[in-house]
């Protein structure tokens with residue numbers, strides 16, 4: 428399998444994205460994860476830019492890297508200065524990184540308008556800078572900034588700039604679509620032309636301003652590029668950089684080009700989420716390949732075909748990138764969705780079951796009323812089990828009273844009083860909260876915690892309210908989605924009503940019931956395990 432060298436610039440160009448800021452510790456963690464994933468290069472930052480980036484390199488120098496080379500980023504020397512006296516170039520050497528990546532101007536307009544120097548001086552600084560770094564013993568990557576725009580404006584000059592870098596000994600010439608405005612057909616023809624013109628291996632660095640960075644990177648590889656620069660999840664300045672999480676599986680699975688060693692592609696989804704977590708960015712569900720919804724199927728027709736053969740509605744196996752297939756249930760479901768979900772839950776149903784038809788009908792009716800089960804899988808499981816006669820009645824509610832008080836000092840207080848029965852024992856208790864729903868939640872927990880100890884480990888992680896019939900203003904129905912977490916899992920439940928407290932109560936109740944179900948399942952699994960162990964021991968004695 429031919430190799431494409433993956434060059435990750437999440438820690439440099441990625442941090443040029445709005446809202447992305449990484450501490451040294453964050454950078455080290457991400458670099459370690461990228462090295463495990465198996466990328467060929469990790470660009471750690473620009474050591475002359477700030478002390479944080481320099482500190483990263485000083486730490487990276489002391490660490491062992493299994494797969495990746497660490498690259499330090501900078502620019503060509505300033506016009507009018509010698510490369511050897513340029514502090515930015517010196518810091519690349521001082522960083523201790525084995526690879527230096529410098530960007531240089533290739534667009535004649537940029538040379539005169541931004542760098543404010545002559546075309547000749549620009550050629551000089553490119554040559555001198557690359558030569559200086561080569562003499563210092565570094566592998567040198569020359570990022571040809573604005574190459575495609577430069578080529579269109581003045582091809583002879585653009586070609587001369589990269590030829591200078593090659594003559595000075597650059598190990599890679601990376602063609603950059605810096606403004607991200609180039610179309611794939613131009614990327615292809617210009618890469619092909621440069622592959623013919625240069626001896627040094629080529630790379631591509633694409634920005635996503637036209638939503639084409641992934642396509643442009645792939646087509647550049649088709650045109651001869653053998654290094655692809657990009658970032659995890661496409662983080663980067665403006666609309667981002669080329670997203671490596673899409674480029675890598677496309678190249679590796681569909682074009683049979685090796686980007687990551689061995690079976691490492693299976694780590695991609697986990698690595699993408701890990702980087703998002705450290706960067707403190709919520710990864711969009713619809714991210715191709717690695718998103719939570721990337722292999723989620725909702726339409727009944729699709730699920731019906733999937734059950735026959737997943738390739739009918741999947742372009743590749745989700746497991747190959749470490750993701751997984753999911754089937755959603757909603758008003759768009761057919762019986763196939765139900766059968767799939769039920770199988771996952773260990774319930775045996777088929778198209779002929781009366782229960783199957785009843786569940787589909789009640790699902791569609793409830794969704795019509797405003798419930799939404801695709802985001803509330805725990806409520807759906809309870810619905811399914813109820814249809815099979817597995818409903819739990821852990822307590823009987825007598826009443827809930829709420830006291831909401833707005834005081835003259837400005838305080839708004841909420842208190843819930845709850846009366847319920849567990850096994851004929853009447854429990855009557857009250858609790859305060861920072862709002863009425865919180866007060867009800869606290870009161871319910873207080874009332875039940877003695878009987879149901881698992882409640883201690885559960886907490887409300889998210890609470891969302893959505894108005895369903897907006898035109899009815901304050902008389903509209905609301906849908907409440909609650910996410911509950913314990914030490915191992917998270918589960919979501921739903922409630923719908925014209926009264927927000929009632930909708931919240933339904934969702935809270937489902938949350939509690941699901942927690943209980945989870946506990947029973949865990950108990951069942953443990954018992955089954957010990958029975959199996961006991962029977963194994965018995966066999967051994969015989």
Ligand SMILES: CC(=O)SCCNC(=O)CCNC(=O)[C@H](O)C(C)(C)COP(=O)(O)OP(=O)(O)OC[C@H]1O[C@@H](n2cnc3c(N)ncnc32)[C@H](O)[C@@H]1OP(=O)(O)O
Pocket residue numbers: 443473475476477502503504505506530531532541542543572605
């Ligand atoms: C396409 C890219 O993504 S390139 C990377 C862009 N990333 C960043 O800029 C983030 C890190 N940058 C920084 O921390 C700062 O900009 C620094 C420390 C590098 C420089 O800061 P300053 O010295 O204050 O300069 P400032 O940022 O205002 O301007 C950049 C200077 O570099 C010059 N410059 C731009 N490109 C190049 C180049 N390829 N070679 C040499 N000099 C260059 C500009 O002409 C400008 O010079 P001027 O001040 O004489 O006009």
Ligand SMILES: CC(=O)C(=O)O
Pocket residue numbers: 440530570571572573603604605606632634
């Ligand atoms: C080098 C770089 O980041 C660019 O040209 O976009």
